[in-house]
Amino acid sequence: MTTSAPGDALSAVSRAVPEGTETLGYLSLANPDLFCRLLSPIGPRGGVLIVPDYSVARSWSVAKERELSTEVARRGHAALVFDYRGEGRSAPPDRPGLAALRQDVATAFETLGSVVPVSARTVVGLGLGGVMAMMALSDSGVPLAVWGGPRSGCEFFSDIMRERLVRQMGFSPVGDTNLLDRVVVDTLDEELARGSVDALGFSIPAVVISEMCAATEPAGIPETFGEQEPASSVADWACKGESK
């Protein structure tokens, strides 16, 4: 066990794991509020940035992130995952919105470069994280793949609202014959007016919803892996940095 952190880490702790070293904390000099998890073997040959899915979909992606980072480390590369600002252990942004989320992706990519100083770098985005990565890093020329997506911002929020509706029905009293109409009208407009929406236990700023739904998706996804694709296949691609 160690309690130090690598490089220019600002505030982090490390512990030994079978794949190498796991470092948890605030690793970015550019944004000291961005929480990162770095899994690195000794002398990594490359670095993989894993861009998580957003908000409630993170529940789906967090297990995939772990699987992928483990597979990547077993192949001798380091893997870095982060929490978007306002989620997990990252502090909220000064001004929530799509720009802040894209900036988080760019910052995490820079952080990977500073803590794993090797030139071989690739990016894997999960679900909506794939779209975020494309928006933030398409100009960088870094090899990028999407796993379990991509979904547009509009699709993403539509899915969440439908699922929320179904769950809310479970809490409604027996005999209510107008559940659907009542639940929909009840709170969503009020929440939007207050500035954030409860998305199955996550708070999504209203401005993020409107900006994402209005955003044009970037064209041309370099590589796409289906949701059921095993992490080992994605890791194979990520550690080669080549096409499937």
Place this chain on the structure above:
Amino acid sequence: MTGRTPVLLGDDSGVFGIRVGGGPGIGVVICVTSSMTDSPAGLVLSDRLALQGNSVVVIDEPGHGESRADVQTREALDLACQAVKASGPDVVALVVHAGLLDAALGLAESRHDLIGVVSVLVPKADPMTKLAGSLATSDVVRMGMRPSTLRKLRDAEARARFLRLARAKLRRSKEMSGPTADPVVGPRLRSVLASGKRILLVAGIWDRATRAIVELASQNSADDFLETDCTYRGRLSGFATTSAQSWFADRVATWVQTVGRRPV
């Protein structure tokens, strides 16, 4: 900087947490289940407590987030209590979700310096909680409607079918839910309250099962109870919106200060 410092606790670094503040006031341990959903609510509360001069550690429950699964929950809570006390506080309070109430009360029985427990409450066996989860997944899938394709609900026939199923489920769950004073938690609640320690129960769903535990608590020298108006599923993650998080943080922080000034 946020003033948040990551920490690893235990001989094998199995428990991960974030330390916030470091004042000599009260030591507060907040245990979150899922790092993505509970952490924001826990960290908003920890910021508020730190501003009041307290010392806080927000840990991931073993098996969740960054904490390993092979650590006992009670041991993790105990380690976190020691960690917050290291910066000066003489007394400690715990904030846990409903599933950890028993472990928290057990620790309160053995640690004389643990003066208060806040539990975000919905009994584990609450059928309504289970129902909500099952409606959102299994039944929807069984009906051939994946959550992502629920737009079919716009179709009148599918909508009627779904509502029939939902009502039948709700009826069954109502029949299932009797007085459910937990046989383990109940005696521990009595014991902890009798020793002069305080318990704050926070609930979002005012159902029969929740009421049973709250009534049990109130019959035994009574303590505080907060009923929230936010959508709630048994964890801190019920405090999803920023306004709900702020409400939760204000109320709990005030309660902790009151408890900390009170001699045990």
